[in-house]
Amino acid sequence: MLLALAAGAAAAWAWAWSDAAWDARLARARTAGVQLYHALDAGGTPPVGLALSDPLPDGAPAADPALPFATEISFLSLGPGAIGGDRLRLRVLSAELSYPVSSIAGDEAAGGPAAALGAFSALLARWCAEPRVFARLGDGPWRRVEGEAIWGCADAPPDLRAPAALGLVLAAALLLGRWSAISAEFRAAAAALRTRRDEHAPIHPRGPAELREVIAAVNRRLAEERERLEKRALVLSGVSHDLGAPATRLRLRAALIEDAELRGKLERDLDEMTGMLDSVLAFTRAEMGEEARRSLSLTALVEAVVADYADLGRPVTLAAPPPRPGGPVGTLFLAARAPEPPGARVVIEARPLALRRALGNLIDNALKYGRRAEVSLEADAAAARIAVTDEGGPAADPAAMEALVAPFARGPNAAAARGAGLGLSIAAAIARQHGGALSFETAPAGLRAVLTLPRG
Numbered sequence: 001m002l003l004a005l006a007a008g009a010a011a012a013w014a015w016a017w018s019d020a021a022w023d024a025r026l027a028r029a030r031t032a033g034v035q036l037y038h039a040l041d042a043g044g045t046p047p048v049g050l051a052l053s054d055p056l057p058d059g060a061p062a063a064d065p066a067l068p069f070a071t072e073i074s075f076l077s078l079g080p081g082a083i084g085g086d087r088l089r090l091r092v093l094s095a096e097l098s099y100p101v102s103s104i105a106g107d108e109a110a111g112g113p114a115a116a117l118g119a120f121s122a123l124l125a126r127w128c129a130e131p132r133v134f135a136r137l138g139d140g141p142w143r144r145v146e147g148e149a150i151w152g153c154a155d156a157p158p159d160l161r162a163p164a165a166l167g168l169v170l171a172a173a174l175l176l177g178r179w180s181a182i183s184a185e186f187r188a189a190a191a192a193l194r195t196r197r198d199e200h201a202p203i204h205p206r207g208p209a210e211l212r213e214v215i216a217a218v219n220r221r222l223a224e225e226r227e228r229l230e231k232r233a234l235v236l237s238g239v240s241h242d243l244g245a246p247a248t249r250l251r252l253r254a255a256l257i258e259d260a261e262l263r264g265k266l267e268r269d270l271d272e273m274t275g276m277l278d279s280v281l282a283f284t285r286a287e288m289g290e291e292a293r294r295s296l297s298l299t300a301l302v303e304a305v306v307a308d309y310a311d312l313g314r315p316v317t318l319a320a321p322p323p324r325p326g327g328p329v330g331t332l333f334l335a336a337r338a339p340e341p342p343g344a345r346v347v348i349e350a351r352p353l354a355l356r357r358a359l360g361n362l363i364d365n366a367l368k369y370g371r372r373a374e375v376s377l378e379a380d381a382a383a384a385r386i387a388v389t390d391e392g393g394p395a396a397d398p399a400a401m402e403a404l405v406a407p408f409a410r411g412p413n414a415a416a417a418r419g420a421g422l423g424l425s426i427a428a429a430i431a432r433q434h435g436g437a438l439s440f441e442t443a444p445a446g447l448r449a450v451l452t453l454p455r456g
Contacts, residue, residue, distance in 0.1 A: 004174035011167030014160040021157035026122045032150050033121025037088065037114040040137045049149035055141030061134040067093035073101045073120065075113040086138035088113040090120065093132040099123055124151040185211055193218065247274055291351040298346040298355075298384055298453070302377050305359050315372035316363055346379040348455050350434055355453075358430040359386060361423040362449045366390035370446050383436070384453045390446040401440040401447065427451065 028049075035047035046052050056062075071092040092099055104119045124131055130152055133145040149155055185207030192203055202219040205212045250270055257263040302318065309316035359375070366373035370390030378385045405428045427449075428438040436453040 001175065001178055004171045004178065007167055007174065008171035011164040011171060014167070015164035018157065018160040018164065022126075022159065025155070025157060026125055029125035029150050030118040030122040032147070033118035034114045036121065036135075036145065037117040040088070040135060040140075040143075041086075046145075049147060051146040052135075053144040053146065055143055056134075059142065061091050061093065061132075061142055061144075064093060064132070067095050067132060069094045069096065069098045071099040071101060075116040086113075088117065088138075089136045090117075091134045091142075092124070093134075094129050096129045097127065099127060099131075121147075121150065125156075128153040128156045182208055182211075189215060243274070291354055293349050293351055295347060295349055296352050298348050298350070298379070298386075299377060300345070301352060301355060302359065302375060302386060305356055305363070306375050309363060309373075314367060316367070317372070317374050319374050319376035321376070321378065346377060346384050346455075348384060348453060350453065351430075354430045354433065358427040358451060359388070361427045362386075362388040362451065365423055365449070366446075379455065381455065383455055386451040386453070387441075387448050388451075389443045389448040391443075401449075405438065424449075 032047045032050055036050055038044065039046040039050075039052065071094070072090065074087050074089040076087050101120065101123070104116065104123065124133070124147070128151070130148065133147060133151075134142050135145050136142045189203065189207065189211055202222060203215050205215045205219075247270055251267065254263050254266040254270070257266065306316050306318045363373050363375065366388050367390075372391050374389045374391065376387045376389070378387070401424075405424045424438070431438045431451055431453070434453050436451065439450045439452065441448040441450060
């Protein structure tokens with residue numbers, strides 16, 4: 001940025017210097033033109049830098065094939081109340097261009113032939129084309145005006161305005177590029193924070209110092225959050241361990257109760273208590289994401305979980321993947337149709353035990369509030385979708401189900417089923433740990449829970 005500012009300052013100085021130098025050259029040429037008119041009119045000495053030749057012997061400027069461009073202009077001197085006056089005629093021969101005499105301002109031409117000749121002299125100096133100039137006042141003879149010192153290129157100052165403009169553009173490009181790079185760094189950091197696979201994994205510091213400070217603060221916050229979760233898991237593990245012995249004693253004592261109904265109620269209460277502790281501990285561990293990631297076949301994992309439920313006689317089935325016709329694929333230069341191979345396996349980077357728990361919780365919920373559960377798996381290049389659909393359950397609003405993802409939240413029909421209200425919370429936490437999400441959709445005969453996991 002300092003380099004861009006220095007380049008911009010240098011370009012601005014070069015522009016101002018060139019503008020001032022050319023203004024001075026044009027002012028000098030304008031003054032010389034006015035003095036030349038007075039020299040022609042009064043027969044005096046021309047100004048410094050200009051010279052008048054003797055009258056041309058043939059009475060007119062000689063044509064020269066090497067100077068094919070000719071420019072002619074005339075001015076009429078009119079005094080107050082006069083109806084006529086002397087006419088000043090100019091003829092300019094050039095090898096490069098015809099001079100744009102129409103650019104002489106009207107007020108300059110109206111100021112008389114002296115002012116007009118001054119403006120024309122400045123025009124010659126502006127274009128710097130080494131012209132051959134001839135002048136004739138009234139009925140006088142044609143005379144050549146030598147003015148290379150005033151109009152020639154050798155006397156012209158270097159015009160740095162074009163390089164200065166290029167420098168300003170480059171400086172602006174440097175500043176814009178630096179701004180774009182910084183913006184891209186901030187956007188990349190935001191994307192890394194938004195789409196990271198592990199909620200507690202530190203973010204790699206990058207970009208300018210301010211962004212690195214922000215990332216460092218976020219990493220410290222993530223480390224504190226992970227430490228807090230670890231302490232909570234440690235406390236819950238201790239509580240679960242400490243309650244294990246009293247629960248075992250209560251089970252032994254409950255077994256001595258002769259009343260079967262009372263004994264069953266007590267055992268169910270014990271099971272619910274220990275199950276609640278295990279669920280809270282599982283939820284904390286799911287938030288921590290302690291399990292290491294590895295490459296696995298999501299297809300095989302889903303098939304194994306469904307097979308486990310089928311072995312226990314539970315009504316859980318795996319839906320066949322829908323047929324997917326091949327779409328146009330290929331490169332920029334070749335387009336072809338490649339159908340998806342049959343039986344393709346979906347491979348992702350994930351935590352297998354955590355995914356089994358999340359899928360198991362969704363299936364348990366579907367069985368708990370419906371007659372059966374159907375599991376399906378779909379995937380594309382961006383993400384994989386595991387859907388669990390219950391059948392025969394009560395109609396539920398997907399928006400209302402989103403609210404039940406909160407820990408210990410239970411629906412109005414929860415009285416008919418036992419649980420701690422952490423199944424969906426654990427599944428959602430595991431989805432977030434993988435950079436995905438848990439969502440709900442309306443199914444034809446119930447509700448569909450969808451676990452979306454990114455790939456790649």
